[in-house]
Amino acid sequence: SQKIEQNSEALNIQEGKTATLTCNYTNYSPAYLQWYRQDPGRGPVFLLLIRENEKEKRKERLKVTFDTTLKQSLFHITASQPADSATYLCALEQDGGYNKLIFGAGTRLAVHP
Amino acid sequence: EAQVTQNPRYLITVTGKKLTVTCSQNMNHEYMSWYRQDPGLGLRQIYYSMNVEVTDKGDVPEGYKVSRKEKRNFPLILESPSPNQTSLYFCASSPPPPNYGYTFGSGTRLTVV
Numbered sequence: 001s002q003k004i005e006q007n008s009e010a011l012n013i014q015e016g017k018t019a020t021l022t023c024n025y026t027n028y029s030p031a032y033l034q035w036y037r038q039d040p041g042r043g044p045v046f047l048l049l050i051r052e053n054e055k056e057k058r059k060e061r062l063k064v065t066f067d068t069t070l071k072q073s074l075f076h077i078t079a080s081q082p083a084d085s086a087t088y089l090c091a092l093e094q095d096g097g098y099n100k101l102i103f104g105a106g107t108r109l110a111v112h113p
Numbered sequence: 114e115a116q117v118t119q120n121p122r123y124l125i126t127v128t129g130k131k132l133t134v135t136c137s138q139n140m141n142h143e144y145m146s147w148y149r150q151d152p153g154l155g156l157r158q159i160y161y162s163m164n165v166e167v168t169d170k171g172d173v174p175e176g177y178k179v180s181r182k183e184k185r186n187f188p189l190i191l192e193s194p195s196p197n198q199t200s201l202y203f204c205a206s207s208p209p210p211p212n213y214g215y216t217f218g219s220g221t222r223l224t225v226v
Binding site: 031032034036041042043044045046047049051089093094100101102103104105106 | 117146148153154155156157158161171172201203205210211212213214215216217218219220
């Protein structure tokens with residue numbers, strides 16, 4: 001079945017730099033892939049969705065790319081701020097269709113002033 | 114305000130004592146889902162529902178039941194809780210995929226002793 005791999009090590013960067021987080025999946029390319037933000041003890045918050053026929057998607061300081069050849073999505077936060085510090089989760093459809101959405105374990109981002 | 118409401122927020126119970134975690138959404142979403150989140154394992158789907166009276170198992174359904182008698186409500190039932198069900202639980206809802214992400218509730222932290 002489909003598996004998602006996100007870097008379990010925290011990513012530490014300086015304020016103002018671009019943060020890049022990676023999501024790799026193992027099997028077939030999903031029809032779409034989603035990114036969420038989660039703060040400690042709170043529910044994930046949906047950020048962006050990118051479809052398999054889209055190479056790139058942007059929303060304000062966020063950019064997501066989707067490379068079905070590499071089986072990889074990259075999530076970028078430009079001009080990062082301490083308020084961007086959180087765990088970022090990648091999600092995609094499991095075998096069986098759209099509603100079986102599986103999540104990666106997430107990567108924690110810490111932006112230092 | 115558009116939201117997914119879970120209750121209770123915190124719950125400590127004893128092994129074997131039946132409990133229900135309620136979930137309600139006010140966005141008229143068709144899709145609803147329950148996840149549990151454990152350290153190092155990420156979010157794992159328990160059950161999902163595509164509409165009233167339509168439910169199906171996720172990846173970790175053992176020991177749980179759900180029902181979807183009304184569109185807005187999707188309760189999670191633990192008939193005989195065990196300590197390995199100690200976890201952080203999230204309910205989520207969305208319009209029909211694949212164009213939208215899930216809206217998550219604030220979570221229910223359950224401890225079974």
